[in-house]
Amino acid sequence: MSWQFSEKNEKKFQELLKRYPKKDSLTLPCLWMIQYQDGWICEDAMKYLAKKLDMSPMDIYSIASFYSMFHLKPVGKYNIQVCKTLSCQLRGSQSIKKHIENRLGIKAGETTExxxxxxxxxxxxxxxxxxxxxCINDDYIQNSTPEMIDEIIGKLK
Ligand code: FES
Incomplete structure (x- = not known):
């Protein structure tokens, strides 16, 4: 069977439809629903959503791929996102990333076995x-240090 919303998400979708004048306004809430349903957003789910919202699959893909909060491939239970943009780089994000890689034995872009x-x-x-x-899932670790990361990973293991 091809991908579809769970019964609960279908109900939620029908409720949301009443609130928005244009179907494409539902794109982000629906992408969240898909991600919470499966943990990530697969191609079939994007095609399914495109049909439901009268959009093209490419429209859905371009939105889903724009935001780093959406996962287009399976991720681990804990997704550790390390910012690589300038302010964070200047304050040591690369060494934080290397520390996490060493601690978990994987590289950025990879998932533990x-x-x-x-x-x-x-x-x-x-x-x-x-x-x-x-950011680990929805929680921000600000002014992060290797020690802070170690403590959190230790609790999550
Ligand atoms: S540069 Fe903005 S949060 Fe890292």
């Missing part, structure tokens, strides 16, 4: 004033 951790390099996380910034 047990599917527990993924390291992702992302553009600005919008927290430049507290660089270097790392």
């Amino acid at each position: 047990d599917m527990k951790f993924t390291i992702t390099e992302v553009e600005c996380l919008g927290s430049c004033g507290t660089a270097p910034c790392v």
Whole structure:
């Protein structure tokens, strides 16, 4: 069977449809629903959403791929996003990234074998004033240090 919303998400979709005058305004909420349903957004889900919103699959892909918060391939239970943009680079994000890579034994862009951790390099996380910034799933670690990262990874392991 091809990809489809869960019953719960279909209900949510029908509710959202009543609130928005244009279907394409539902793109971001629907991408979140897909991601929370599967943990990532596969090609079939993008095609499914395009049909539902009367858009092209390429429109959906261009939106989903623009935002670093959307995963277009499976990620671990904990997605560790390290900002690679200027403010964070100047405040040591590259050494934080290397520290995480060494700690987990994987490189950025990879997932541990047990599917527990993924390291992702992302553009600005919008927290430049507290660089270097790392985000694990939805939680920001501001002014991050290797010690802070070690403590958090230790708790998540
Ligand atoms: S440059 Fe890293 S959060 Fe903006």
